[in-house]
Amino acid sequence: MENVTIRMLAERLQLSTATISKALNNSHEISEETKQRVLALAAELNYVPNPYASSLRKKASNTIAVVIPEVADSFFAEAINGIESVAQEKGYHVLIYLTHESFQKEQAILRDFQSGRVDGVLISVTTETAAAQHGLEQLVKEIPIVFFDRVCEEITAAKITTDDATAAYKATTHLIAGGCRQPVMLSASRHLSISNKRTEGFRQALADHQLPFTAASIIYCSNDTIATHELLKKAIQKEHYDGIIATTEKLATAVYEAAAALHLQIPHDLQVIGFSNLSTAKFLNPSLTTITQPAFDMGKAAAALLFKALKSSSFALPEQQEVIPSTLLIRNSTLAAAD
């Protein structure tokens, strides 16, 4: 007779293997109705828990996953260091998965987690990710998960963020104090809540200084470096911007590229602020004024929350929220002095 497995139960009941496993282990995360359905079928098919499988599953554990768009960005590189500082202490492996800003890739990775490969997940979503279409809502119910930086507003889950609206407000006010009358914000996404919050702070600062917010005030840039370079060059020539807020590290570099191509002097022709944790920011020509995000601390806080949940199943993980402030570091790519 063929061995009856959790997978077979899952297929017959159209549930995930994680749900079956939790139902069999009487987890509080599973409804009574589902538990009854699972137990009834398990009894009918004479399912016997398999000690080797369960030991294999345990073996696949002591591991947390970090799902991020990329590592070629100091923010994520530092956040990983913060996460690993905690995981190391707990004796856990950290697996890093990259989505390369692809929503499809992200979904494939999330599906992989349903096999029980990892004990918990730390995630910063792609620029394409919108909560509604997403398997994330389901995953949050099945596995401990903490969102950091790029969170999904619509999903009830643990979140570690920075003060994006306030940081953008500060950056905009700093440009205006330096004489900018035509500032523009370069945004990486129309969907991400952090992008929308930065837009909000930018818009509020313009309003508070009687400057107009128009269709030309925000440029949405793709992940394609060459396309972004062309888009930027054209927009700067057409709109005569005098200040730019680049909301990612790559976009800050792209502005230096565009300024060089157009023979514009930073900061005299064009002031620049980058949201960035670049270790070379102070050695750039000119040195780059940055909104520096608390990347290490955000990673550390996210991991600390996750381990609390792994330690105690009664910890109300999805209700946890923490906002860690960013800092404006004034250097030579902008003209205003510190307040």
Added chain:
Amino acid sequence: MENVTIRMLAERLQLSTATISKALNNSHEISEETKQRVLALAAELNYVPNPYASSLRKKASNTIAVVIPEVADSFFAEAINGIESVAQEKGYHVLIYLTHESFQKEQAILRDFQSGRVDGVLISVTTETAAAQHGLEQLVKEIPIVFFDRVCEEITAAKITTDDATAAYKATTHLIAGGCRQPVMLSASRHLSISNKRTEGFRQALADHQLPFTAASIIYCSNDTIATHELLKKAIQKEHYDGIIATTEKLATAVYEAAAALHLQIPHDLQVIGFSNLSTAKFLNPSLTTITQPAFDMGKAAAALLFKALKSSSFALPEQQEVIPSTLLIRNSTLAAAD
């Protein structure tokens, strides 16, 4: 009666679970003698292969691991992109593990692979790793593995490297052509073969230009940023170096830090070449002359080899070697013109 598992067989025979599994599957990688020992014990204990365990094991697959020291370095960030460009096409997940230059952490990660979590491994070893003490030699026999960039010379295994000796020779010659008489090389390790090859190229270039190679010609720097900064400042003041070859990205940034602290002008007081893939190298003040390593192509080539081995068990993976050349990109941190 307790189920007999592969793990039990492994414990009884003092072999890894991977070896037992391969022996039971009649793998050519296992000696006849070992196969006989495994089969004899399996028969004695009435071992029955477990279909669920085997499916779980399969489920834990379609995955390759990348083991690297860190991601806060453009070389590794780009190499990952090269690796993922291949893995994506093959429908594989890529798990990234960081060693943070710790040999102990590396060993813990390698042990984790013996559970069959991944199908293959791409590795760039830590600055502490010396072949002799290492579990790597054993792992190479148990799982398909490709070394890239930081390889272990003493182990017979597939290796993708760049022309480190030639690149260091070129860098040194370039400094000498720009008037340097007291060049120094900053090295990250006394153990790594790539470090030793760079030393060799550096030494040869000095000899070919009748310059002495002394105890002060090489500085070994640790992974500790603050200690490196102090070490560099003191050494530059004491030895009056006029040219520096920084063999990692972090060391290049450290030289800019030290020069600023000592009020030395680059390139007039001190010329600098960095082994680096920094996207901001051309925007630094002054722009940084680099030995640019083919990071993306090295990652891609390493992944391509690994997938060949995963596709065909007769592919002689450990015999594969490829060297992809680096390029000298001359910018403003050095004085000599191009040849």
